[in-house]
Amino acid sequence: KNQVEQSPQSLIILEGKNCTLQCNYTVSPFSNLRWYKQDTGRGPVSLTIMTFSENTKSNGRYTATLDADTKQSSLHITASQLSDSASYICVVGPYSSASKIIFGSGTRLSIRP
């Protein structure tokens, strides 16, 4: 069964601290994995996309890693800011115009001042 599991379910950290979110998947065939940030009451916005051959990709303070052998990905946030408070969703699947993609349940991150 195609599944995407994220951990932790929720996380609270102090402003300025780093954190790492985890994503494990069993989706096959695998094409790419994407991390999205979803602010409350808004649609998801793409942070990074990683293909099978990529191990690490950075986007500012966000760094995603991918281990295609163990089917694990992580999203590391450095020097967190209050605006990082959001849900972070891991999405996996073969991307074409009509194929289904699998969503993780997300990690709700709260940054405290």
Add this chain to the structure above:
Amino acid sequence: GAVVSQHPSRVICKSGTSVKIECRSLDFQATTMFWYRQFPKQSLMLMATSNEGSKATYEQGVEKDKFLINHASLTLSTLTVTSAHPEDSSFYICSLRSNTEAFFGQGTRLTVV
């Protein structure tokens, strides 16, 4: 990149009335669009796949007569929630995809009173 515009961002309606949500692709022609529903603290759940010029494909458990989808052009798909009930209150998000990327609308918060 593609921009998806979704309207309205929030709507409150009375039980028994119908509500229409619009999803527009501003930057490219989308033969396929996707409609999702999201409950609080949960991930996105695919409701239906909207196909330009033909009938939508609904996921199991989604009532096609209640959630009417029209995809009359390559840039516009609409979701109409008919005879709305309080249990239809949710966050609805549309999406479209290129070959490598998924784009999401801003979402519509529907509250049925």
